[in-house]
Amino acid sequence: MSLSDSIPNNVDLSSDRKLMRALERWQPNFLEWWKDMGPEGFQEDRVWLRTAISVEAGGWAHYDYVKMPDYRWGIFLTPRSGERSVGFGDDADQKVWDEVPGEFRSMLRRIIVTQADTEPASVEQQRLLGKTAPSLFDLRNLFQVNVEEGRHLWAMVHLLHQYFGRDGREEAEALLERRSGDVDKPRILNTFNESTDEWLSFFMFAMFTDRDGKYQLSALSESGFDPLARATQFMLTEEAFHLSVGEYGVDRVVQRAAEAMTQDPNGDARAQGAVDLPTIQKYINFWFSSAVELFGGEISSNAADYFAAGLKGRHHEQRKYSEHTVREGIYEIPVIAGDRMSTQEVPLRNAMNELLRDEYIVDCKRGCARWNKTLKKAGVDFEFSIPSRRFNREMGIYSGSRFSPAGDIISDAEFEAKRDTWLPTADDRSYVRSLMVPVYEPGQFAPWIAPPRKGVKGKPIEYDYVQFHDAS
Numbered sequence: 472m473s474l475s476d477s478i479p480n481n482v483d484l485s486s487d488r489k490l491m492r493a494l495e496r497w498q499p500n501f502l503e504w505w506k507d508m509g510p511e512g513f514q515e516d517r518v519w520l521r522t523a524i525s526v527e528a529g530g531w532a533h534y535d536y537v538k539m540p541d542y543r544w545g546i547f548l549t550p551r552s553g554e555r556s557v558g559f560g561d562d563a564d565q566k567v568w569d570e571v572p573g574e575f576r577s578m579l580r581r582i583i584v585t586q587a588d589t590e591p592a593s594v595e596q597q598r599l600l601g602k603t604a605p606s607l608f609d610l611r612n613l614f615q616v617n618v619e620e621g622r623h624l625w626a627m628v629h630l631l632h633q634y635f636g637r638d639g640r641e642e643a644e645a646l647l648e649r650r651s652g653d654v655d656k657p658r659i660l661n662t663f664n665e666s667t668d669e670w671l672s673f674f675m676f677a678m679f680t681d682r683d684g685k686y687q688l689s690a691l692s693e694s695g696f697d698p699l700a701r702a703t704q705f706m707l708t709e710e711a712f713h714l715s716v717g718e719y720g721v722d723r724v725v726q727r728a729a730e731a732m733t734q735d736p737n738g739d740a741r742a743q744g745a746v747d748l749p750t751i752q753k754y755i756n757f758w759f760s761s762a763v764e765l766f767g768g769e770i771s772s773n774a775a776d777y778f779a780a781g782l783k784g785r786h787h788e789q790r791k792y793s794e795h796t797v798r799e800g801i802y803e804i805p806v807i808a809g810d811r812m813s814t815q816e817v818p819l820r821n822a823m824n825e826l827l828r829d830e831y832i833v834d835c836k837r838g839c840a841r842w843n844k845t846l847k848k849a850g851v852d853f854e855f856s857i858p859s860r861r862f863n864r865e866m867g868i869y870s871g872s873r874f875s876p877a878g879d880i881i882s883d884a885e886f887e888a889k890r891d892t893w894l895p896t897a898d899d900r901s902y903v904r905s906l907m908v909p910v911y912e913p914g915q916f917a918p919w920i921a922p923p924r925k926g927v928k929g930k931p932i933e934y935d936y937v938q939f940h941d942a943s
């Protein structure tokens with residue numbers, strides 16, 4: 472089978488010999504990376520996976536059993552719908568670019584490489600999780616997320632190969648050389664070097680970290696560089712599933728915790744082998760405060776430049792806003808003034824990261840409200856909350872001081888005194904790790920997590936979503 476047949480695509484790969492040659496050289500290295508750094512121990516098993524084989528409604532979600540190394544990682548751009556013009560910035564209303572404008576080349580390359588790097592990074596972070604999957608249903612969902620992050624890497628590598636010549640090819644190779652958590656060759660963004668070695672962290676990652684990805688992709692999905700806009704639009708359709716894995720995954724842990732508390736004579740979830748609610752809250756605090764860093768500096772000239780160039784806009788730029796140049800307008804950012812807070816007026820263009828972060832936080836709070844509804848239904852008197860964006864920051868304008876989860880400025884001493892009630896302790900982490908035992912019987916679930924309400928794509932919960940090659 473030729474490469475253009477094995478790679479489902481709508482970019483006319485078979486007639487673009489130059490692109491084909493570049494991808495032919497890259498693909499074996501990708502596969503080698505997948506075998507080394509992808510899910511460990513499951514490469515020979517048949518997994519019931521969704522594959523995008525075309526962009527049409529009926530084709531983008533094709534379900535079948537497939538061995539992961541045989542997954543057909545495709546290249547898709549959401550089809551054009553008529554003429555589109557640059558939607559925002561200084562060039563608003565000009566025709567969109569089908570090639571990289573020379574003056575924006577380095578900016579675009581940085582945007583694409585930064586996005587691309589997160590995709591293999593998360594696969595690396597999650598490579599050992601299969602060994603402790605709480606069910607076949609969850610194992611399958613993990614692998615679905617993993618292969619789609621692999622496809623997102625393909626989507627970005629396609630842009631690098633097709634539009635950035637030699638530099639692009641070098642960047643594409645480097646994407647396979649960096650390693651999550653490696654001291655010498657780490658992934659670009661810090662959260663993607665954090666270990667995700669148990670399933671509560673995996674669900675938190677998919678809820679909070681992947682959700683940053685949704686907003687970054689959204690901001691790029693109306694880019695004036697048309698191939699980037701169309702690539703990210705298609706990625707967003709897959710991303711929605713990843714976020715649901717996180718949000719519902721946490722919800723099932725919460726559900727099980729509530730049941731355990733009701734069953735236990737002392738209301739002790741841990742005594743029943745579940746995760747207690749304060750520990751779940753600490754994980755929320757940790758993962759949210761780590762993910763919220765990914766939006767970048769609160770006051771950012773880079774973000775202003777990206778917006779001015781028409782490369783990276785606001786969330787739902789066309790749908791939500793009527794004025795798209797943003798030459799005027801200010802954003803009032805709370806800033807630290809000694810031991811108090813004050814506000815600083817910033818030109819709106821320089822506050823683009825903060826605007827995107829605002830949207831993200833609203834979405835996180837919506838997810839958190841769902842978990843609280845689950846508690847309420849179970850009759851448990853407890854409420855989770857999303858901490859302030861200022862809490863536990865290591866970058867940006869809030870990193871210089873300490874803040875409580877409520878967002879109040881506090882002393883170092885107070886922070887240290889409360890740290891163990893706000894963030895996971897070594898004991899919390901080892902308790903959560905102790906719960907991680909694999910459950911591979913169809914329809915069975917580990918005792919720390921409730922079953923889902925329904926299976927995948929009309930299949931029952933007890934479906935054999937993964938068929939092991941050595942099962943006898």
Ligand SMILES: [Fe+2]
Nearest residue numbers: 590620623684
């Ligand atoms: Fe992704």
Ligand SMILES: [Fe+2]
Nearest residue numbers: 681684710713
């Ligand atoms: Fe994702």
